[in-house]
Ligand SMILES: O=P(O)(O)OC[C@H]1O[C@H](OP(=O)(O)OP(=O)(O)O)[C@H](O)[C@@H]1O
Ligand SMILES: O=c1cc[nH]c(=O)[nH]1
């Protein structure tokens with residue numbers, strides 16, 4: 001898996017505020033939304049385009065537009081919903097599919113409780129959004145699901161990643177001959193005994209949606 005940790009002072013500034021336990025839910029949602037837009041700029045570097053010509057008021061100009069089929073954006077419910085608007089703002093013609101997954105907090109295994117996306121993803125470029133890559137169980141299962149449906153190019157956007165999660169993804173996805181990328185705002189130190197990212201930001205879903 002090709003991994004990019006976005007190194008930018010504005011990303012670091014917003015991420016620091018997001019981590020702060022004193023940041024309330026409305027501010028957390030706004031910061032997550034702003035961070036996605038910054039990450040999406042990097043994450044869409046390989047988005048497929050078609051060359052076209054347009055007529056300016058002066059002369060023909062060569063340019064590009066997004067190729068069809070349009071990209072599919074897949075938020076992993078629930079916390080991934082906090083990254084959806086930022087992503088579709090940058091890719092307004094993208095389709096959106098949904099994966100509902102929850103980590104069993106005792107076993108740390110990911111369980112899928114909802115799938116609502118096209119049956120056939122052959123040839124599709126997919127952007128998966130989920131703020132947290134902790135053990136990597138959730139994201140690895142999500143990407144395997146998308147590849148099984150035929151997706152041939154998958155980019156995941158996360159706000160935070162743990163080294164253990166990236167190692168797990170590399171192991172599970174080894175030998176897959178399709179582009180798989182991760183773009184994250186930070187690579188943190190480690191996981192704690194409860195599988196939480198350290199220093200992290202706590203439970204992203206709870207902080208987005210105000211559950212305490
Ligand atoms: O890398 P992992 O160890 O699998 O953990 C990461 C997952 O945990 C969080 O979701 P959670 O299961 O808390 O569900 P939620 O979005 O409904 O809060 C997070 O948004 C990821 O989906
Ligand atoms: O640190 C973590 C790990 C998993 N899920 C979260 O929301 N936070």
Ligand SMILES: [Mg+2]
Nearest residue numbers: 203204205206
């Ligand atoms: Mg959660």
